[in-house]
Amino acid sequence: MAQKIIPNIVIGRLPVYLRTLQYMLEEGRQVTSSQELGERLGFSAAQIRKDLSQFGEFGKQGTGYNIQYLADQLQGILKVNRDWDVVVVGAGDLGSALARYQGFANRGFHVKMIFDSDSQKIGTEIGKFIILDSADMITSIQAAGIRIAMIAVPASDAQEAANQLVKAGVKAILNYAPVNLSVPHGVRVQYIDPVIHMQHMTYYN
Amino acid sequence: MAQKIIPNIVIGRLPVYLRTLQYMLEEGRQVTSSQELGERLGFSAAQIRKDLSQFGEFGKQGTGYNIQYLADQLQGILKVNRDWDVVVVGAGDLGSALARYQGFANRGFHVKMIFDSDSQKIGTEIGKFIILDSADMITSIQAAGIRIAMIAVPASDAQEAANQLVKAGVKAILNYAPVNLSVPHGVRVQYIDPVIHMQHMTYYN
DNA sequence: TAGATTGTTAATCGATTAACAATC
DNA sequence: TAGATTGTTAATCGATTAACAATC
Numbered sequence: 001m002a003q004k005i006i007p008n009i010v011i012g013r014l015p016v017y018l019r020t021l022q023y024m025l026e027e028g029r030q031v032t033s034s035q036e037l038g039e040r041l042g043f044s045a046a047q048i049r050k051d052l053s054q055f056g057e058f059g060k061q062g063t064g065y066n067i068q069y070l071a072d073q074l075q076g077i078l079k080v081n082r083d084w085d086v087v088v089v090g091a092g093d094l095g096s097a098l099a100r101y102q103g104f105a106n107r108g109f110h111v112k113m114i115f116d117s118d119s120q121k122i123g124t125e126i127g128k129f130i131i132l133d134s135a136d137m138i139t140s141i142q143a144a145g146i147r148i149a150m151i152a153v154p155a156s157d158a159q160e161a162a163n164q165l166v167k168a169g170v171k172a173i174l175n176y177a178p179v180n181l182s183v184p185h186g187v188r189v190q191y192i193d194p195v196i197h198m199q200h201m202t203y204y205n
Numbered sequence: 206m207a208q209k210i211i212p213n214i215v216i217g218r219l220p221v222y223l224r225t226l227q228y229m230l231e232e233g234r235q236v237t238s239s240q241e242l243g244e245r246l247g248f249s250a251a252q253i254r255k256d257l258s259q260f261g262e263f264g265k266q267g268t269g270y271n272i273q274y275l276a277d278q279l280q281g282i283l284k285v286n287r288d289w290d291v292v293v294v295g296a297g298d299l300g301s302a303l304a305r306y307q308g309f310a311n312r313g314f315h316v317k318m319i320f321d322s323d324s325q326k327i328g329t330e331i332g333k334f335i336i337l338d339s340a341d342m343i344t345s346i347q348a349a350g351i352r353i354a355m356i357a358v359p360a361s362d363a364q365e366a367a368n369q370l371v372k373a374g375v376k377a378i379l380n381y382a383p384v385n386l387s388v389p390h391g392v393r394v395q396y397i398d399p400v401i402h403m404q405h406m407t408y409y410n
Numbered sequence: 411t412a413g414a415t416t417g418t419t420a421a422t423c424g425a426t427t428a429a430c431a432a433t434c
Numbered sequence: 435t436a437g438a439t440t441g442t443t444a445a446t447c448g449a450t451t452a453a454c455a456a457t458c
Contacts, residue, residue: 007449015404019383033415041385045415046451053417061416062458079407086403093302098399100298103360103383107400147410148403155308172406174399178224178308180246188409190402194303194379195312197395198291198353199220201377202284204393205352212425238439250439251427258441266440267434 010051014074016041017048021071033064083108085146087170089161090153091116091131094176098150100127109148113140117157134164141168150174151181162189215256219279221246222253226276238269288313290351292375294366295358296321296336299381303355305332314353318345322362339369346373355379356386367394 020040024032034045034052041048052058052070055077059065075081086109088095099114114126117134124131132140141149149170151161158177165173171187178193225245229237239250239257246253257263257275260282264270280286291314293300304319319331322339329336337345346354354375356366363382370378376392383398 009449011408012405014408015401016385018404019398019401020385023384035415044451046453047449049415049417050450057417059416060458061456062414064415077408078404079410080404084403084407093305097298097302101399103400107404109400109403148406150399171410172403174402174406179228180221180225188406190406192397192399192402193224194306194355194397195308195314196220196224197379197397198289198314198377199223199283199285199312200217201353201379201393201395202289203216203219203282205284205376214425240439249427251429252425254439254441255426262441264440265434266432267438269439 004054006054010054011078013043013051014078017051018071018074018078018080021067021074024067025071029067031064032067032070034059036064080108083110084148085110085112085144086148086150087112087137087141087146088114088150088152089134089137089165090114090151090157090176091118091121091126092152095150095152096126098152098176099129112144112146134161137164138168141165141170146170148172148174150176152176155179209259211259215259216283218248218256219283222256223276223279223283223285226272226279229272230276234272236269237272237275239264241269285313288315289353290315290317290349291353291355292317292342292346292351293319293355293357294339294342294370295319295356295362296323296326296331297357300355300357301331303357303381304334317349317351320345339366342369343373346370346375351375353377353379355381357381360384 017037020037034048037048038045058070058073088098088111091114095114099111104111113132114129115132115134115137116122121131122133147170149165151158151173153161155177158175158179159181162173162181162183166183166187173187173189174192175181175189176192178195181189183189222242225242239253242253243250263275263278293303293316296319300319304316309316318337319334320337320339320342321327326336327338352375354370356363356378358366360382363380363384364386367378367386367388371388371392378392378394379397380386380394381397383400386394388394
């Protein structure tokens with residue numbers, strides 16, 4: 001049976017919809033519309049309806065969308081109606097900040113380990129974590145069955161870190177190092193390089 | 206005279222091209238081709254040629270692109286052939302990591318000030334910075350003529366921070382708080398929310 | 411009922427790719 | 435010269451928007 005492939009660009013918007021719905025819930029709201037969501041996010045109402053319609057019918061004509069219900073559905077679609085364990089590679093300023101970041105746990109992502117290769121750092125504490133030796137990374141991650149990693153090592157070490165993560169069975173990498181990674185098919189990478197974003201904006205200045 | 210508007214999506218790729226060219230220079234390379242760049246980045250060669258052709262002719266048939274020359278051109282286009290001063294709002298873990306991040310200076314972005322509203326933090330040091338009082342933010346930024354800011358405050362404070370930055374004359378905001386900001390026309394915002402990226406990847410798991 | 415809003419279709423718009431003449 | 439690679443055009447592909455019947 002022909003499985004419909006949903007455009008990646010649509011998938012990328014769903015977490016943004018979800019985040020906004022969750023804020024609406026916090027505001028005590030119960031119902032919203034494609035129009036309201038669109039205004040809040042700067043998307044067209046038509047686009048939001050189209051995106052959602054890829055996955056089913058979640059609204060009611062004349063009324064709009066029940067926020068709690070739609071949020072639950074989106075969580076299911078994105079597979080974030082469960083918790084995910086995460087590792088951090090690199091215990092510098094950024095890696096440490098990631099390990100301590102409060103914004104992960106309440107959205108279902110739990111940092112479980114943080115690694116570094118610097119013997120000065122290994123064994124020391126960051127918040128509730130003890131920095132582990134990168135040399136043990138593959139076995140530790142495999143043993144824990146962790147599928148998601150964040151790379152926060154220098155650019156020169158990032159590809160090697162990625163290689164090891166892949167060997168350890170990681171399927172999703174959030175890469176903070178300013179380099180493109182090459183990974184096998186089936187492993188996903190997302191990039192966060194603040195300089196890229198800033199250079200995008202300076203163009204318009 | 207009809208000024209050609211370059212698609213935003215093209216502008217967004219230029220910094221990635223530039224970054225790769227700069228690595229090639231570090232590797233001692235002199236010349237590259239759209240094909241090689243494409244393979245390295247996972248884009249098609251045609252797309253790279255098309256993107257670049259929006260801005261002029263930078264290559265030579267049969268030979269390819271002189272890396273130094275193309276990098277210089279891209280820097281000019283992106284207006285990063287000069288230095289930019291930046292402020293950080295929020296001196297928590299993330300703001301502190303941003304203030305200390307080494308990856309900015311060597312790409313032309315210089316953090317000049319970091320602000321917080323917590324009286325416990327104001328006046329204390331982060332690296333070479335003394336944390337300034339958010340209450341003085343507008344005047345300090347105006348006086349320094351700074352146009353770029355990074356927001357690293359809790360979600361609940363981000364819109365207010367953005368409002369003040371806009372008042373201070375900031376034109377580009379890199380927002381690490383997990384909320385959509387509403388800003389006047391002429392001010393650009395880029396968003397970095399790691400959870401959004403991770404939720405994008407969990408879909409495929 | 412009248413008003414609002416969905417889900418969906420068709421039309422439009424925009425971005426990517428294929429192909430190739432030009433030329434180094 | 436032969437081979438390589440650009441810049442550009444036209445074709446294709448994909449994404450967004452407009453419009454509206456259905457219906458709450």
